[in-house]
Amino acid sequence: MASFFEDVIRSDSRFNSVKRVADINLLEPVTRSAVSRIVEDAGALGIDLMVFETYRSQARQQELFNQVRRSFGSWESTISDSQLTWSKLLVAKPSWKGDFSFLGRLAHEHGLIWGGDWGDPAVPHTFIDAVHVQRCAVSLQPALFRGSFYPDADYNPYRAARATVAA
Secondary structure, rough: OOOHHEEEEOOOOOOOOOOOEHHHHHHHHHHHHHHHHHHHHHOOOOEEEEEEOOOHHHHHHHHHHHHHHHOOOOOOOOOOOOHHEEEEEEOOOOOOOOHHHHHHHHHHHHHEEOOOOOOOOOOOOOOOOEEEEEEOOOOHHHHHHHOOHHHHHHHHHHHHHHHHHOO
C-alpha cells in the first residue's frame, strides 16, 4: 500500500536535512490543502502569512532537541514521521510575537488543531505554540508516533478527540 511518507517524504533529497524545510508540497495532501486555505483566508483578513516550516527530519528534530536540552536540562524528545501533518505559519516575516488567536479560529474552521489551545481551549496548557497547526488530535499522537494510526482524508481531529475522550 502506498503511503505519502514512503512515496514523497522518504524519497525527497531533504529527508535527512538539518536545515528548516518550508516546502508545502511536503505536507500530506489534506493538511496541505487546509494550510493553503488558511493562508488565503488570512490574506482576505489583511494578514500576510508565510509557511515557515513543514517537514522536519529526525536529524533536525534531534539538533533542535539538543539545543533545548543544553539550555533547559534533560527531557525526552519523540521523533517520528508525524511532521507530515503539521505546519508553522508566521505573519509576513518570521516573528513569534503578537496575537495569533486569528490563526486558532482559521485552523478550527479548516479542521486543523492550533498550538495555542491544542484543540481544547477549556484545558490549561503549559506549552503554547501559537504559530503551529497540525491535523492530528493530541490524544492520537502516540498512535501516530508508533505508526499504528494515520489520518485518512475524512479524518476530523475534533471528532477524533471527542471520541477518544468518550471511550
